[in-house]
Amino acid sequence: MTSQDSDNESIMRRDLQSRRILVAVTGGIAAYKTVDLVRRLLKRGASVRVMMTDSATRFVHPTTFAAISGQRVSTSMWSDSGEPRVDHLELPHWAELIVVAPSTANMLAKLRHGIADDLVSTALLAATCPILVAPAMNPTMWDNIVTRENMQALLQRGIKCNGPNSGEMAAPGEKSGEGRMSEPDEIEAWIVDHFHNSKPLAGKVVLITAGRTEEPIDKVRVLTNRSSGRMGAAIAEEALHLGAEVIFVHGGMDVEPPLGACQYYAPTTLQMLDVVQQHAGNADVAFYVAAVSDWRPAQTFDGKFKRTEQDGDTFSIELVENPDIAATTAKSVKGLAIGFALEVSDALDYAREKLQRKNLDAILFNRETNIGAHEGALTWVTADESIELGSGGKRELAERVLRQVLERMKLD
Ligand SMILES: Cc1cc2nc3c(=O)[nH]c(=O)nc-3n(C[C@H](O)[C@H](O)[C@H](O)COP(=O)(O)O)c2cc1C
Numbered sequence: 382m383t384s385q386d387s388d389n390e391s392i393m394r395r396d397l398q399s400r401r402i403l404v405a406v407t408g409g410i411a412a413y414k415t416v417d418l419v420r421r422l423l424k425r426g427a428s429v430r431v432m433m434t435d436s437a438t439r440f441v442h443p444t445t446f447a448a449i450s451g452q453r454v455s456t457s458m459w460s461d462s463g464e465p466r467v468d469h470l471e472l473p474h475w476a477e478l479i480v481v482a483p484s485t486a487n488m489l490a491k492l493r494h495g496i497a498d499d500l501v502s503t504a505l506l507a508a509t510c511p512i513l514v515a516p517a518m519n520p521t522m523w524d525n526i527v528t529r530e531n532m533q534a535l536l537q538r539g540i541k542c543n544g545p546n547s548g549e550m551a552a553p554g555e556k557s558g559e560g561r562m563s564e565p566d567e568i569e570a571w572i573v574d575h576f577h578n579s580k581p582l583a584g585k586v587v588l589i590t591a592g593r594t595e596e597p598i599d600k601v602r603v604l605t606n607r608s609s610g611r612m613g614a615a616i617a618e619e620a621l622h623l624g625a626e627v628i629f630v631h632g633g634m635d636v637e638p639p640l641g642a643c644q645y646y647a648p649t650t651l652q653m654l655d656v657v658q659q660h661a662g663n664a665d666v667a668f669y670v671a672a673v674s675d676w677r678p679a680q681t682f683d684g685k686f687k688r689t690e691q692d693g694d695t696f697s698i699e700l701v702e703n704p705d706i707a708a709t710t711a712k713s714v715k716g717l718a719i720g721f722a723l724e725v726s727d728a729l730d731y732a733r734e735k736l737q738r739k740n741l742d743a744i745l746f747n748r749e750t751n752i753g754a755h756e757g758a759l760t761w762v763t764a765d766e767s768i769e770l771g772s773g774g775k776r777e778l779a780e781r782v783l784r785q786v787l788e789r790m791k792l793d
Contacts, residue, residue: 398426398621398641400576403476405501406446408436410552411483411517411562416441418482418565420449422572426641430472432456434488434501458500469500473508478575481505483517483562486528492540493531511575513541515568519550520558543571580624581787587620587627588664588714589613590657590671590706592634595648598698599682608672610634611755612721612747615779616668617642623783628664630656632671650674650703657710665716666786669707669741672723676700708739717789719782722762723747732762742789745770745782761785 402422406415422429431446432455443454455468473479481488481501488501492514497503505512514535522528523545536542544563550556563571577583591613595603610631617627617639627642630653638644647653650673661667679699686696711718720741722732732746746760758772759782770781 395426395641396573396626397422397576400427401475401477402427402429402572403472403479403504404429404431404446405479405481405484405488405505406431406433406437406441407481407483407485407488407501408434408440409483409485409517409562410440412437412440414562414565415482416445416449418480418568419446421565421569423450425569425573427572430455430475432468432472432501432504434485434499436485455500458503469497469503470507473504473510476508476510478510478572479505479508479512480515480568480572481512482515482568484514486516486518486522486525486531489514489516489528489531489535493534511539511541513543513568513571513575515543515563516545516560517562518545518560519555520560521556523560524558541571541575543568577624580622582620582623582625582665582783585625585665585716585790586660586663587617587625588630588657588660588667589617589620589627589642590630590653590669590673591617591638592631593672594632594650594653594674594703596650596674596677596703597681598678599684599686601685604674604676604678604698604700605633606672606674608633609636610638611636611775612757612779613668613670614639615775616670616782618776619779619783620666623787625665628660630660630671650677650706654704654706654709657706658713661710661713662715664714665790667711667714667716667718669711669718669720671706673706674703677703705739707741711740717742717786719786720744721747729760729762729767732760733764736762736764743785 404419406412419429429450430452431450433443438456443456447454458469460466491502492505495506497506545559546561546563547559548557548561592610593606593608595605597603614636617629620627621641629638629642630645630647631638632648645656647656679701707720718741722735722744728746732744736744744762746762748758756774759770759778761768761770
């Protein structure tokens with residue numbers, strides 16, 4: 382496997398990060414396949430809750446789902462202790478997607494007619510999010526005109542369906558035909574597609590540099606700055622939220638890099654440049670958010686430089702100029718290249734000059750007080766316009782920044 386393959390795999394693996402998926406298991410033999418489906422969704426980073434019908438618990442014990450999901454499995458509207466429980470409302474309202482797998486003929490009929498006589502059917506009636514059913518049943522049950530009409534009516538109401546497949550049935554001796562539940566990897570692919578395609582940045586690669594570079598003076602000291610990495614992390618979170626594949630190249634940060642992004646720790650300017658060069662050609666958008674040191678010590682001392690080694694009362698460090706990451710790589714970015722400029726005076730003129738000099742499509746003019754702070758204020762500057770994005774929390778600002786980007790990409 383090449384390093385590119387392993388990068389792609391790590392992007393792929395977490396692509397359902399924090400997606401809230403409610404899996405409803407109903408009473409068919411194919412329920413055993415749903416164990417694998419839940420495991421696959423969890424591996425992709427999804428938050429998965431499971432609810433089961435009474436019949437389903439006869440095929441797979443709830444403990445199996447509880448153990449792999451690490452969550453309580455809901456099997457009834459009623460609690461043994463008599464305490465009121467509202468799983469039938471809480472679970473569907475929590476979910477972004479409900480997957481009924483396997484879906485019995487009985488559950489399709491109940492869903493069609495709005496029957497709410499157990500936890501699963503009541504939760505389905507209370508759902509406002511999309512519902513996917515994966516029917517599984519004996520071919521004669523699937524071929525029955527009643528089941529066909531139920532399915533047709535559900536499709537017309539916007540319920541999604543995956544499968545069933547043709548082939549061998551789970552029980553020995555059962556006649557083969559159409560009615561076999563889709564394989565877990567097919568349902569998984571449907572779910573991934575569903576989340577990606579409903580997002581404006583689906584299939585787009587967003588490259589982000591963030592945080593502060595740290596240029597070593599000796600083995601323990603570094604030349605750095607006060608950037609916290611919050612703005613870059615907020616842009617990454619927003620881009621992930623919009624469905625992008627995010628490549629997050631960072632130095633020192635006061636916050637955790639966002640989960641779900643493909644992360645590179647590149648603390649020096651030269652290391653950061655190297656990673657950006659590898660990915661720029663593939664990036665639909667590149668955000669140069671990192672506060673990169675303009676200089677680095679000409680030499681790095683071995684070990685810790687001691688007072689006794691200094692010349693009299695002073696210690697001088699010779700600095701050499703670092704390459705400018707944005708200016709060096711913006712031209713090779715496949716799509717939009719967006720820089721950040723932090724200036725104190727003559728801001729707009731300076732931002733425009735920087736825009737041209739570095740071949741950027743836009744610059745976000747950043748106030749000095751933004752550095753290291755939780756809140757900030759930004760201005761979006763292009764060759765022909767300057768738009769105040771206002772002030773606010775960094776996630777809020779990131780949302781406004783991405784809105785400008787979507788407009789430019791004509792993706793909103
Ligand atoms: C061994 C066995 C296997 C079954 N397999 C299926 C099946 O694959 N599909 C189906 O629709 N019903 C199947 N049934 C029938 C359902 O379990 C039955 O209709 C039940 O009422 C469904 O309840 P539920 O929809 O609340 O889970 C099976 C029943 C048994 C005993």
